[in-house]
Amino acid sequence: MVDFTLTDEQKSLREMAHDFAAREIRPVAWEYDKDGTWPEEIIKKAWDVGLMNSHIPEEYGGAGASYLDGCLIEEELSWGCSGIQTSLGCNGLATAPLIAGGSDELKKEYLGRLTEAPLLASFCLTEPEAGSDVANMRTTAVKKGDKYVINGSKCFITNGSYANWYTVYAKTDKEAGHRGISAFVVPRDAGVVVDKKEDKLGQRASNTATVSFNDVEIPADHLIGEENHGFKLAMSTLDRTRPGVAAMATGIARAAFEFATDYSRERVTFGVPIAMHQAIQFIIADMATEIEAARLLTWKSAVMLDNGERNTLVSSHAKRFAADTAMKTATEAVQVYGGYGFIKEYPVEKLFRDAKIMQLYEGTSQIQRLVIARETLLPRRVQEPAAVPA
Numbered sequence: 001m002v003d004f005t006l007t008d009e010q011k012s013l014r015e016m017a018h019d020f021a022a023r024e025i026r027p028v029a030w031e032y033d034k035d036g037t038w039p040e041e042i043i044k045k046a047w048d049v050g051l052m053n054s055h056i057p058e059e060y061g062g063a064g065a066s067y068l069d070g071c072l073i074e075e076e077l078s079w080g081c082s083g084i085q086t087s088l089g090c091n092g093l094a095t096a097p098l099i100a101g102g103s104d105e106l107k108k109e110y111l112g113r114l115t116e117a118p119l120l121a122s123f124c125l126t127e128p129e130a131g132s133d134v135a136n137m138r139t140t141a142v143k144k145g146d147k148y149v150i151n152g153s154k155c156f157i158t159n160g161s162y163a164n165w166y167t168v169y170a171k172t173d174k175e176a177g178h179r180g181i182s183a184f185v186v187p188r189d190a191g192v193v194v195d196k197k198e199d200k201l202g203q204r205a206s207n208t209a210t211v212s213f214n215d216v217e218i219p220a221d222h223l224i225g226e227e228n229h230g231f232k233l234a235m236s237t238l239d240r241t242r243p244g245v246a247a248m249a250t251g252i253a254r255a256a257f258e259f260a261t262d263y264s265r266e267r268v269t270f271g272v273p274i275a276m277h278q279a280i281q282f283i284i285a286d287m288a289t290e291i292e293a294a295r296l297l298t299w300k301s302a303v304m305l306d307n308g309e310r311n312t313l314v315s316s317h318a319k320r321f322a323a324d325t326a327m328k329t330a331t332e333a334v335q336v337y338g339g340y341g342f343i344k345e346y347p348v349e350k351l352f353r354d355a356k357i358m359q360l361y362e363g364t365s366q367i368q369r370l371v372i373a374r375e376t377l378l379p380r381r382v383q384e385p386a387a388v389p390a
C-alpha cells in the first residue's frame with residue numbers, strides 16, 4: 001500500500017520543528033549569515049527541545065526516530081536557515097557509522113555524550129586529495145599494541161572547530177585502495193588540531209574547518225566495526241544521510257518559493273501585480289511541481305530505510321533532484337525579484353548562496369548521477385530477499 005499521509009505524531013513533530021524554525025532560527029538567520037555567527041544558543045535550545053540527535057536509538061538515550069521523521073524535521077529547520085540546520089544535523093552524519101557498526105561500549109560512551117549534553121560530533125572523510133574520490137585518502141592509522149596512531153588532515157569538516165569527537169576514516173592498509181580504509185572514533189582531547197575555519201559563499205552560520213591528526217593515539221577499541229571495512233561503512237552512511245540532505249534542499253527550495261510567491265503578489269509592473277503575468281506564473285508553477293517531486297523522492301528514500309530496504313539508488317535520485325531543485329528554485333526566486341533579488345537587503349540572495357552547497361556536499365550532483373548510472377546499468381549484487389512469485 002502506498003500512503004503519503006503523515007501520522008498525527010508526525011504532523012505534530014513537523015509543526016514543532018516549524019515553530020522552532022520560525023521562532024528561533026528565521027529571525028536571526030540573515031544576521032548570522034552576514035557575520036558567520038556560530039549558532040551556539042540555537043544549538044542548545046534545539047537540543048533542549050529534542051530537535052537534535054533524533055536518530056540515536058532509545059537504548060543510547062536518543063529518540064529513536066525514523067528516517068522519515070528526521071526528514072520532516074530537517075526540511076522545516078532548513079526552511080528556517082540551512083546553514084544553522086547543517087550545524088544542528090551534523091551529529092546525524094557523524095553518528096551514523098557508529099550506530100551501524102560500533103561496539104556496544106563505544107556507542108554507550110560516544111552516543112551517550114551527545115544525548116547527555118548539547119555536544120557535537122563531526123564526520124571526517126574528505127581530504128584535499130580525496131573529495132569525490134574517497135579511496136584516494138592519505139590519512140593513516142597504524143596499529144601499535146593496544147592503540148592506533150593516526151596521522152593526516154581532513155578538510156571541509158562541518159562543526160570541526162567545536163566537535164567533542166570525530167568519526168575519522170583512515171588507511172589501515174595503504175596498498176589496498178578502498179579495501180584498506182577503516183573508521184574510528186577520535187575524541188577531541190586525544191590531540192585533534194583545528195587548523196582553520198573556512199570563509200564560505202553560503203551557509204555562513206555553519207562551521208566548516210580543516211582538522212589534523214599528528215600522531216594522535218586512540219585506544220584500539222575505538223575502531224568502528226572491522227579493520228579495512230570503512231569504505232563500505234562510509235558508503236552505507238551516505239545512503240542513510242542523503243535523504244536528510246535532500247530534505248534540507250527541499251526546505252531551501254520551499255523558502256525561496258514562498259518568498260517569490262509573496263513578492264509576486266505585491267510587486268506591480270505594467271499596472272498589475274507581477275503574479276498576473278504568465279511569465280511569472282510559469283516560473284512559480286515549475287517551482288511548485290519540482291518542490292513537490294523533490295519531497296516525494298526524499299520521503300521515498302527515507303521510507304525505504306525505515307522498511308529496512310537498500311536505498312542507494314533512490315537516495316541518490318532524491319539528493320540529486322532536491323539539490324538541483326534548490327539551486328534552480330533559488331535562482332528563479334532571484335529572477336522573480338528582478339534586480340532586488342541581487343541585493344543583500346532582500347531575502348532570496350542568501351538562499352541563492354545557500355542552495356549551491358546542496359549540489360556539492362555529501363556527494364556532488366555529478367557523483368549522484370554516477371551512482372544512479374552505475375545502479376541502473378550495472379547494479380551491485382546484494383543479498384535481497386527472494387522475489388515473491390507473481
Ligand code: COS
Pocket residue numbers: 123125126131132133134135178179231232235236238239312361362363364367370371380
Ligand atoms: N553501500 C555499500 N557498499 C557500497 C556502496 C554502498 N552504497 N557503494 C559502493 N559500495 C561497495 C562496492 O560494492 C564495492 O565493493 P567491493 O569492494 O566488494 O567490490 C566498493 O564499495 C567500492 O565501490 P566502487 O567501486 O563503486 O567505489 P569507487 O571508488 O568507484 O567510488 C563513489 C564510488 C564515487 C560513489 C564514492 O567514492 C562516493 O560516493 N564518493 C563521494 C563521497 C562523498 O559523498 N563525499 C562527501 C563528503 S562526506 S560529507
